[in-house]
Amino acid sequence: MKSKLFIISLLIIIGLRANAQFMPGDSVEPLTKFYLGIGGGANNFTGIIGISANYRIYEKLFFQAGVGLGGWGYKYTFGIRFDDTYGKGWSYGVGYSVASGITNEKLSVKEQSGNTNLDTLDLGKAATIDLKLTHIWLIHRTNTFYIEFGYAIPLQSNPWKPLGKTPLTDEDLTVLRTMSPGGIILGLGFTFGL
Numbered sequence: 001m002k003s004k005l006f007i008i009s010l011l012i013i014i015g016l017r018a019n020a021q022f023m024p025g026d027s028v029e030p031l032t033k034f035y036l037g038i039g040g041g042a043n044n045f046t047g048i049i050g051i052s053a054n055y056r057i058y059e060k061l062f063f064q065a066g067v068g069l070g071g072w073g074y075k076y077t078f079g080i081r082f083d084d085t086y087g088k089g090w091s092y093g094v095g096y097s098v099a100s101g102i103t104n105e106k107l108s109v110k111e112q113s114g115n116t117n118l119d120t121l122d123l124g125k126a127a128t129i130d131l132k133l134t135h136i137w138l139i140h141r142t143n144t145f146y147i148e149f150g151y152a153i154p155l156q157s158n159p160w161k162p163l164g165k166t167p168l169t170d171e172d173l174t175v176l177r178t179m180s181p182g183g184i185i186l187g188l189g190f191t192f193g194l
Helices: 002-020 170-179
Strands: 034-042 049-058 061-070 073-082 089-099 102-110 116-123 126-139 143-154 160-162 183-193
Touching: 034 061, 034 143, 049 073, 049 183, 061 089, 073 126, 102 170
Parallel strands: none
Antiparallel strands: 034 049, 034 183, 049 061, 061 073, 073 089, 089 126, 102 116, 116 160, 126 143, 143 183
16 A cells, blocks of 8 residues: 555656646647547556547646557546646546456466466456556657556456366466556557547
8 A cells, every 4th residue: 555655646746847847938839639549558548559539628638538458358448638738748647447357267277286277267347547647749740659657546356256166376366466457557659630
């Protein structure tokens, strides 16, 4: 819990510091209202690979959505992003993500005797609250390249159900906790202004 609070505090401090670098008197040409993009990463809003949409609601405020394929099934995300630099610098946002889960997933399970056994699990639906910082580079006035950092807070613990008879070992549980949605957000992508 302390590490989660530390990461969240660090993200807020970086966001406030990055925001302070923008000079209020700078005049920047307004960008397009709608961006369609592709992206990928770990715990990010498009999954391992997917598509994104950003719609400017009001000047510096965007509605953001993503859909893609992740390690826990299909991923669907929506949220808001505050971009104080008009597409050149740091922005920050919050989102809600849902991973669909996977039924009848095969997992190599180590028995207490030391033998390895193939077991079946249902990876259930899992949701996260995503806190993120994004660094954006403007390309040719309407397109952007971005790198995303942050932390995804899981809303369920242990969203899986073993279907076999072999009990899961601590090692198996560690693998499942690492695979399940939540944790450090790392991503990158490209958007096209339409």
